[in-house]
Amino acid sequence: MALPQDPRPPLEFGGPLGAAALLLLLPATMFHLLLAARSGPARLLGPPASLPGLEALWSPRALLLWLAWLGLQAALYLLPARKVAEGQELKDKSRLRYPINGFQALVLTALLVGLGVSAGLPLGALPEMLLPLAFVATLTAFIFSLFLYMKAQVAPVSALAPGGNSGNPIYDFFLGRELNPRICFFDFKYFCELRPGLIGWVFINLALLVKEAELRGSPSLAMWLVNGFQLLYVGDALWHEEAVLTTMDITHDGFGFMLAFGDIAWVPFTYSLQAQFLLRHPQPLGLPMASAICLINAIGYYIFRGANSQKNTFRKNPSDPRVAGLETISTATGRKLLVSGWWGMVRHPNYLGDLIMALAWSLPCGVSHLLPYFYLLYFTALLVHREARDERQCLQKYGLAWQEYCRRVPYRIMPYIY
Ligand SMILES: NC(=O)C1=CN([C@@H]2O[C@H](COP(=O)(O)OP(=O)(O)OC[C@H]3O[C@@H](n4cnc5c(N)ncnc54)[C@H](OP(=O)(O)O)[C@@H]3O)[C@@H](O)[C@H]2O)C=CC1
Numbered sequence: 001m002a003l004p005q006d007p008r009p010p011l012e013f014g015g016p017l018g019a020a021a022l023l024l025l026l027p028a029t030m031f032h033l034l035l036a037a038r039s040g041p042a043r044l045l046g047p048p049a050s051l052p053g054l055e056a057l058w059s060p061r062a063l064l065l066w067l068a069w070l071g072l073q074a075a076l077y078l079l080p081a082r083k084v085a086e087g088q089e090l091k092d093k094s095r096l097r098y099p100i101n102g103f104q105a106l107v108l109t110a111l112l113v114g115l116g117v118s119a120g121l122p123l124g125a126l127p128e129m130l131l132p133l134a135f136v137a138t139l140t141a142f143i144f145s146l147f148l149y150m151k152a153q154v155a156p157v158s159a160l161a162p163g164g165n166s167g168n169p170i171y172d173f174f175l176g177r178e179l180n181p182r183i184c185f186f187d188f189k190y191f192c193e194l195r196p197g198l199i200g201w202v203f204i205n206l207a208l209l210v211k212e213a214e215l216r217g218s219p220s221l222a223m224w225l226v227n228g229f230q231l232l233y234v235g236d237a238l239w240h241e242e243a244v245l246t247t248m249d250i251t252h253d254g255f256g257f258m259l260a261f262g263d264i265a266w267v268p269f270t271y272s273l274q275a276q277f278l279l280r281h282p283q284p285l286g287l288p289m290a291s292a293i294c295l296i297n298a299i300g301y302y303i304f305r306g307a308n309s310q311k312n313t314f315r316k317n318p319s320d321p322r323v324a325g326l327e328t329i330s331t332a333t334g335r336k337l338l339v340s341g342w343w344g345m346v347r348h349p350n351y352l353g354d355l356i357m358a359l360a361w362s363l364p365c366g367v368s369h370l371l372p373y374f375y376l377l378y379f380t381a382l383l384v385h386r387e388a389r390d391e392r393q394c395l396q397k398y399g400l401a402w403q404e405y406c407r408r409v410p411y412r413i414m415p416y417i418y
């Protein structure tokens with residue numbers, strides 16, 4: 001493994017051509033999945049049974065609902081927070097401050113939706129609006145990314161992200177130029193990463209469950225499992241909201257189309273694919289199988305949470321008794337790397353746990369269709385690519401110490417396999 005010599009970051013995602021292709025491919029894939037999930041054959045591969053006209057995509061009601069949703073989440077973000085956390089140190093040695101009130105936003109949204117439903121709000125009508133909602137979310141992502149691109153023109157150089165400033169407008173629009181774009185205390189990237197899309201995902205799932213109950217008398221066991229597992233995942237992310245401040249997205253990546261579209265459109269409309277599939281393709285699921293799937297999800301969650309918490313605790317305070325006994329290697333930066341505990345098993349144990357959970361989310365959908373396994377396939381590709389990006393950055397940051405870590409912990413994600 002050679003240490004990188006060139007201080008300019010290499011172009012990622014296939015450079016400008018790859019970025020241009022992804023700008024079209026990502027929204028096209030999302031619409032393909034939405035259409036496939038509602039079609040009889042539910043084919044992942046191959047063209048959808050029919051293409052929607054503009055009237056199926058455009059709806060003023062969907063636009064209003066979407067704007068109200070964004071407004072509500074922005075208002076909840078601005079409410080007084082139980083804690084204000086500091087982010088990682090920036091290039092100019094300053095630290096940004098972030099409100100920790102994401103879980104509170106989830107609970108308040110649930111209360112408001114509950115009140116709305118008891119006042120007659122037809123939650124079961126939401127599944128019929130998914131297509132136009134996804135359309136306005138995509139439009140919003142394009143317009144918002146354009147705003148972010150222009151905002152970066154007037155940002156100081158110290159506010160720019162390490163990548164995303166190649167000079168090629170398509171590449172930079174896709175990757176994002178500014179690291180932490182914000183207006184006053186309102187941080188756009190942090191807000192989008194955890195609020196409208198992630199919370200929206202849970203309520204889309206819930207609406208699909210309600211619709212299934214309307215259609216068939218009660219929700220199926222498979223639908224309960226998918227809703228429960230994904231609610232646990234989102235609730236966990238918001239409960240441990242502060243931990244997102246050390247992820248690659250916040251500390252390294254600029255905020256451009258990739259993350260804006262990913263956060264506000266891709267996450268709610270493609271991560272709810274299993275529940276969308278189950279609404280139109282009910283699957284029988286017995287208790288023994290359901291228990292086995294719950295066990296798989298629990299194992300995945302145990303590894304995911306254990307690994308993420310161990311690293312966060314260690315990064316916050318290496319002398320914390322929960323991590324003080326773990327073996328470490330020193331690096332030239334003064335920071336240490338864990339080489340025992342979860343991080344001594346593979347170099348990305350948190351990815352392993354996340355992938356096991358992804359499998360558990362698809363299994364309730366049976367094995368008759370490939371479509372509900374899209375998340376598992378896409379997520380494997382995303383994490384393998386993300387792992388390679390992270391390794392490159394760590395090698396640059398930690399040099400020989402990282403090489404020593406790779407020697408001591410040879411597997412990346414899956415022990416003895418990868
Ligand atoms: N559901 C989804 O769509 C997605 C979920 N995720 C999940 O998000 C979570 C966060 O992932 P991500 O941001 O990619 O990265 P990680 O949380 O894995 O963080 C990687 C960083 O951890 C630090 N690190 C690496 N090895 C060690 C070690 N041995 N000891 C101490 N520190 C170490 C390094 O940063 P430093 O040394 O600077 O602290 C490295 O850059 C994961 O659980 C992932 O599965 C991610 C993407 C999408």
Ligand SMILES: CC(C)=CCC[C@@H](C)[C@H]1CC=C2C3=C(CC[C@@]21C)[C@@]1(C)CC[C@H](O)C(C)(C)[C@@H]1CC3
Pocket residue numbers: 026193194198233236237244247249258259261262263266267
């Ligand atoms: C294909 C495409 C548009 C890619 C963009 C990728 C984004 C969808 C993901 C990048 C990193 C993410 C994270 C989460 C959701 C998906 C995105 C935005 C996350 C918020 C999910 C919940 C986890 O607990 C998490 C907080 C660790 C996680 C952070 C990274």
